[in-house]
Amino acid sequence: MKELTKLEILKWLREQRSSRLAELYERADAVRKQSVGDAVHLRGLIEISSHCVRQCMYCGLRQANRALQRYRMTREEILDCARQAERLGYGTVVMQAGEDDLLTAEWIAEIVRWIKRETTLAVTLSLGERRQDELKLWRSAGADRYLLRFETSDANLFRVIHPHRFADGPGRLTLLRQLKALGYEAGGGVMVGIPGQSFDSLAEDILTFRALDLDMIGIGPYIAHADTPLGSGALRPAILPSEQVPSNEEMVYKMIALTRIACPTANIPSTTALATINRVDGRKLGLKAGANVVMPNLSPTKYRRLYEIYPEKACIEESAADCSQCLRGQIHSLGRFAGEGQGGRGEFENLASILPDVSSRFVQLQA
Numbered sequence: 001m002k003e004l005t006k007l008e009i010l011k012w013l014r015e016q017r018s019s020r021l022a023e024l025y026e027r028a029d030a031v032r033k034q035s036v037g038d039a040v041h042l043r044g045l046i047e048i049s050s051h052c053v054r055q056c057m058y059c060g061l062r063q064a065n066r067a068l069q070r071y072r073m074t075r076e077e078i079l080d081c082a083r084q085a086e087r088l089g090y091g092t093v094v095m096q097a098g099e100d101d102l103l104t105a106e107w108i109a110e111i112v113r114w115i116k117r118e119t120t121l122a123v124t125l126s127l128g129e130r131r132q133d134e135l136k137l138w139r140s141a142g143a144d145r146y147l148l149r150f151e152t153s154d155a156n157l158f159r160v161i162h163p164h165r166f167a168d169g170p171g172r173l174t175l176l177r178q179l180k181a182l183g184y185e186a187g188g189g190v191m192v193g194i195p196g197q198s199f200d201s202l203a204e205d206i207l208t209f210r211a212l213d214l215d216m217i218g219i220g221p222y223i224a225h226a227d228t229p230l231g232s233g234a235l236r237p238a239i240l241p242s243e244q245v246p247s248n249e250e251m252v253y254k255m256i257a258l259t260r261i262a263c264p265t266a267n268i269p270s271t272t273a274l275a276t277i278n279r280v281d282g283r284k285l286g287l288k289a290g291a292n293v294v295m296p297n298l299s300p301t302k303y304r305r306l307y308e309i310y311p312e313k314a315c316i317e318e319s320a321a322d323c324s325q326c327l328r329g330q331i332h333s334l335g336r337f338a339g340e341g342q343g344g345r346g347e348f349e350n351l352a353s354i355l356p357d358v359s360s361r362f363v364q365l366q367a
Contacts, residue, residue: 003210004262009203012258013251021254028257028290035264036292039339040331042324043092043124043269044085044298047307048073052098054128057161057235058194060225060308061098067227071303072102075111081298081320082115088324091342092122094147094295099128099165108134109141116142122342124187129165129175139182144342146179147187148172149218152194153208154201160237161194161230176212185345187216187267192255193247194222195230196237202245202255210262215345216293217266219255220273222247223310249278253289260290265345269293275314282314284330293343294331296323 015021049072052061060068078095085093093115097103112123125138126147135146150172152158158172170178172188179186190205191197209217224231224247245251252274260268270286272295278285283294297304297315304316315323328338341347 004206004258006203006207009206009258009262010199013199013202013245013254015254021250024257025253025289028260029288031261031264032290032292035260036267038336039292039343040287040336041092041267041293041339041343042088042090042327043094043293043295044081044088044090044320045094045096045272045295046073046078046081047096047297047299047303048078049097049100049103050303050307051100051102052128053101054099054165055163056228057163058191058222058225058228058230060227060310062228065227068308069306071306072100073300073303075107077300078111079114081300082119082121084320085121085298086119088296088320089338089340090121090296090324091339092124092145093298094124094126096126096147097128099130103127105130105134105137109137112138112141112143120342122344126187129169129172132178135179135182135184139184143184144344145185145187145216147189147216147218148175148179149187149189150176150208151189151191152197152201153190153204154197157194157196157201157237160196160235173208173212176214180213180215185215186212187218188212188214189216189218189220190255191220191222192251193245195235195244196239197222197245198239198243199245200243206255206258206262209259209266214263214266217259217263217268218271219252219259219268220271221249221252221277223273223276225308225310249274249282249285253285256286256289256291267293267343267345269295271295272297272314273310276310276312279314283327284334287331287334287336294327296320296327 122144124145229235270283270291274282
């Protein structure tokens, strides 16, 4: 199969004709159907702590944001969410937090052990940059997957928006490789439209997804938070206006589609951030562009507003049951169905191996 070149990716990222983009989304959807099928997997999200020691320039959880009320869920609250995930028919729970040092390695490991012992759920962790011994412990406790978004593959831009925590620690791309070596399904991802982000660096993001052979890839829009240096305008990375990637939903759909074609068997969510900038159709349009995962929120409603990576997040008031029903309705309206089981990438690779190749024909569609 001929792979997408960087030049082809760049052409599509700059494409604005609706008829051509419709062709792109149709092809990506065909690749999705051929590679991972019509199932949309629901991953129950548990936002276990809003405490964070980092100073990332775009994130509302940054330590310097004194306006944010912080919380940390109890063990029993987290386990109640896991029980609810199983009752709702989800195959996975995702435990997500800021980089909170009081979430000790053993405390997390014990929760993972309980979930794996008492349920059939896959466990995904998204706890930021952690030490190798912690990652090993959680894997041995039964954690199946680890999400570590790198937000941009542009090393210079990354340094601007992500001040180092550990001066001698491995970078996020290295950590993703280490996670795969430990046996995790590894997930990364990027924001689209970060101030200072060029079309060239966005194309490199897709090539990086492919080079890392990521199992999960999250792509969402940059949403400005007024209580951050990037969102307030206090930090303004230099870039030519013609090279600045816009932060809009169309760019996200392009990225989802191109990522699906470049990484056919990866799990790709249609994110809550998409639903935030388009509350009516954002998730559905992401699914139509090649996504195959949604992440309903299981966190107690009293905490959801406080997990403010960006403001005015969608679905912060709905109960977990209502959220599940709404998402299942959207999935069914597309002629697809909610997936059963854990939905690991290996299942998709087995499916793709016995079906005819669709993605190779995409290279004939020049932007």
